[in-house]
Amino acid sequence: MNNIYLVRHCKADGQAADVPLTELGVQQANQLAQFLASKQIDSIISSPYTRAYQSIKPLADQLLLEVAFDDRLVERVLSDKNQPNWLEMLRRTYDDVDLFYEGGESSKEAMRRGVDVIMEVLEQPLKNTVIVSHGNLISLLLMHFDERFGFAEWQAMSNPDVYQLSFHHHRPSIQRIWNED
Numbered sequence: 001m002n003n004i005y006l007v008r009h010c011k012a013d014g015q016a017a018d019v020p021l022t023e024l025g026v027q028q029a030n031q032l033a034q035f036l037a038s039k040q041i042d043s044i045i046s047s048p049y050t051r052a053y054q055s056i057k058p059l060a061d062q063l064l065l066e067v068a069f070d071d072r073l074v075e076r077v078l079s080d081k082n083q084p085n086w087l088e089m090l091r092r093t094y095d096d097v098d099l100f101y102e103g104g105e106s107s108k109e110a111m112r113r114g115v116d117v118i119m120e121v122l123e124q125p126l127k128n129t130v131i132v133s134h135g136n137l138i139s140l141l142l143m144h145f146d147e148r149f150g151f152a153e154w155q156a157m158s159n160p161d162v163y164q165l166s167f168h169h170h171r172p173s174i175q176r177i178w179n180e181d
Helices: 023-039 050-063 086-095 107-122 135-145 151-156
Strands: 002-008 043-046 067-069 128-133 161-168 171-176
Touching: 002 023, 002 107, 002 135, 023 050, 023 161, 043 050, 043 107, 050 067, 050 128, 086 151, 107 128, 107 135, 128 135, 135 151, 135 161, 135 171
Parallel strands: 002 128, 043 067, 043 128
Antiparallel strands: 002 161, 161 171
16 A cells, blocks of 8 residues: 655745745644654655745655655646735636636646656555645645545645545545644
8 A cells, every 4th residue: 555645835934936934834844754754754755845845854854865856746826917816716726627817727737737746656666655735736636536625625724734645556545644733
């Protein structure tokens, strides 16, 4: 059985690619490392965004693993324009996965690039892989494997958050394993 731990990054100061973790986020990254240390992790793949890498670096250092960066794990771009009603626009993309806005990508497009990463991991002889990404993309990956996952579940996600996908013959079971307390 293969386990993929989908990790949403810790608290950060914003949405830009180079935004670092907050002081709280750094503390969370250390808690995340403690939490995942016993999971017998074979590999770590991360979005190249600073907040994603900083979220998993303490675990990588502790386990003496290198972090592989994959551009397909960057956050989904809803639009290239500042949208005051972005939350409602985002909600609509969960109902219509083909919907996209100017300069953005549809849920289906973003989902596909993330799923491709997961499928490549499943073809490796690895047993336990951590994939670090961003809330919207992770929610779309979960939606791909369980259509009940949608906008409300995205809203309920925390920073950080961890979902375990356990694959048996490429069929996943999904469990949220992060406890915010």
